[in-house]
Amino acid sequence: MGLFEPDESIFRTETPLREDYEPEDIEERDEEISEYVDILQPVMNGDPPKNIFAYGKTGVGKSEVTKHILQNLKEDADKYEIDISTAHISCENLTSSYQVAVEITNELREDKERISETGYPEQKVFNLMYEEIDRQEGTVLIVLDEIDNIGENDKILYGLPRAVAKGYVESSNIGVIGISNDLEFRENLSAKVRDTLAEEEIHFPPYDANELKSILSKRAEKAFYDDVLNEDVIPLCAALAARDSGSARQALELLNKAGDIARRNEDDSVTEEYVRKAQKEREKDRIEEGIENLTTHAKLTLLSILDFDIKGEVPVRNADVYPRYKKIANKADADTLSKRRIHDHLSQLSLQGILNREKKNIGRQGGSYYIYELNTDMDLVLNTIEQDSRLGEIPSILREKR
DNA sequence: ACTCCACAGGAATTGAGGGGTG
DNA sequence: CACCCCTCAATTCCTGTGGAGT
Numbered sequence: 360m361g362l363f364e365p366d367e368s369i370f371r372t373e374t375p376l377r378e379d380y381e382p383e384d385i386e387e388r389d390e391e392i393s394e395y396v397d398i399l400q401p402v403m404n405g406d407p408p409k410n411i412f413a414y415g416k417t418g419v420g421k422s423e424v425t426k427h428i429l430q431n432l433k434e435d436a437d438k439y440e441i442d443i444s445t446a447h448i449s450c451e452n453l454t455s456s457y458q459v460a461v462e463i464t465n466e467l468r469e470d471k472e473r474i475s476e477t478g479y480p481e482q483k484v485f486n487l488m489y490e491e492i493d494r495q496e497g498t499v500l501i502v503l504d505e506i507d508n509i510g511e512n513d514k515i516l517y518g519l520p521r522a523v524a525k526g527y528v529e530s531s532n533i534g535v536i537g538i539s540n541d542l543e544f545r546e547n548l549s550a551k552v553r554d555t556l557a558e559e560e561i562h563f564p565p566y567d568a569n570e571l572k573s574i575l576s577k578r579a580e581k582a583f584y585d586d587v588l589n590e591d592v593i594p595l596c597a598a599l600a601a602r603d604s605g606s607a608r609q610a611l612e613l614l615n616k617a618g619d620i621a622r623r624n625e626d627d628s629v630t631e632e633y634v635r636k637a638q639k640e641r642e643k644d645r646i647e648e649g650i651e652n653l654t655t656h657a658k659l660t661l662l663s664i665l666d667f668d669i670k671g672e673v674p675v676r677n678a679d680v681y682p683r684y685k686k687i688a689n690k691a692d693a694d695t696l697s698k699r700r701i702h703d704h705l706s707q708l709s710l711q712g713i714l715n716r717e718k719k720n721i722g723r724q725g726g727s728y729y730i731y732e733l734n735t736d737m738d739l740v741l742n743t744i745e746q747d748s749r750l751g752e753i754p755s756i757l758r759e760k761r
Numbered sequence: 762a763c764t765c766c767a768c769a770g771g772a773a774t775t776g777a778g779g780g781g782t783g
Numbered sequence: 784c785a786c787c788c789c790t791c792a793a794t795t796c797c798t799g800t801g802g803a804g805t
Contacts, residue, residue: 454790454791455789455790457788457789457790458789458790475779475780475781476779476780476789477778477779477780477781477788477789477790478779478780478781478782478787478788478789479780479781479782479788479789480781480787480788480789481788481789483781483788654792656792656793676768677768677769678767678768696792696793696794697793697794697795699769699770699793699794699795699796700792700793700794702768702769702770703770703792703793706769706770718769718801720768720800720801720802720803721766721802721803722765722766722801722802722803722804723764723765723766723802723803723804723805724766724767724803724804725766725767725768726765726766726767726768726769726800726801726802727766727767727768727769727800727801727802728767728768728769729768729769762805763804763805764802764803764804764805765802765803765804765805766801766802766803766804767800768799768800769798769799769800770797770798770799770800771796771797771798771799772795772796772797772798773794773795773796773797774793774794774795774796775792775793775794775795776791776792776793776794777790777791777792778789778790778791779788779789779790779791780787780788780789780790781786781787781788781789782785782786782787782788783784783785783786
């Protein structure tokens with residue numbers, strides 16, 4: 360018997376549950392689709408496209424619907440020999456207009472002619488980008504997915520929509536479709552950017568439990584063998600996801616993971632219990648990933664809190680954490696950061712849900728401050744941090760103190 | 762109602778590390 | 784090689800804040 364063999368107990372195929380799966384038909388988003396169609400209709404007559412701002416929380420179908428719409432638009436345009444090109448830019452790891460401009464340029468270029476991500480002056484990159492856009496003919500639709508990542512730095516959102524008017528681009532029309540899951544992002548845009556970018560808006564509401572149920576059922580039919588799922592599994596996944604985020608991604612992940620666990624246990628049916636386990640595992644994975652990606656000093660900060668926690672001396676305030684952090688950093692042979700910086704790290708760790716914090720105010724005697732405590736299992740923290748060799752013996756020393 | 766503590770968090774700046782051109 | 788560009792963690796400096804004590 361080999362190391363591997365086909366497994367036919369649970370999954371036919373996991374593909375329909377994966378994040379990158381593109382279904383033929385989009386479920387439960389008819390309204391948004393028809394809004395898109397109405398707005399983009401003029402493009403078919405060769406008129407300049409309107410800029411669109413699509414917003415809604417993660418996993419509510421913004422990207423899926425947008426891809427689906429542009430795919431259809433392109434196919435239909437082809438039939439009538441209308442020139443349309445599209446670029447879908449994921450701004451997930453892009454934090455400035457500069458980086459987005461580089462990415463757009465590279466997306467439109469051949470692979471071997473990609474430009475470097477740093478080094479050029481900003482204006483040069485913008486010019487390269489406009490050149491590349493100009494090379495396309497007809498209408499160019501640029502999707503900026505998760506555009507909120509660029510934060511304050513919204514130069515590109517000002518430049519792109521005006522490129523034609525200003526003469527940087529002559530032979531094509533540009534349409535920008537911004538996608539954001541941060542609802543405040545739109546408000547924080549400068550007025551001149553907001554007016555042009557959010558010419559048209561499409562709002563994606565969270566899915567409710569019923570909508571999730573129907574999405575899950577469709578996918579599950581393809582993914583699982585018949586009668587593998589217990590009756591209440593899909594409703595439970597739908598309910599958990601609807602209550603938490605209304606995200607289809609979360610619901611699908613849950614279902615996939617529940618199946619995974621069933622297979623691991625060599626069970627031939629997926630039960631509600633597995634769904635609940637999957638829910639817990641998901642949370643654990645999220646925290647683990649968060650910790651792994653912390654910088655050395657953020658980890659040292661976290662270990663300082665953990666040290667207090669071991670002795671039951673939580674919650675603690677930054678004023679007390681800082682000296683402890685210094686001690687631990689010295690032991691780890693790292694130089695110590697400023698108090699202000701540790702204050703930022705603590706803030707960041709709290710936002711990620713790794714720490715808990717609570718505001719205190721004792722008036723005249725000391726004004727206001729935060730108190731922190733661990734919001735995560737100690738062993739999970741230690742196990743994860745132990746893998747970072749830069750921290751040497753520190754995690755194991757702390758472990759022994761437990 | 763007013764005061765006043767000291768911390769939270771914004772703003773400006775730096776310097777090392779990625780890379781470019783000529 | 785010299786000189787220029789962008790990014791990001793970190794530093795320094797500083798103002799705004801909320802409520803216990805008066």
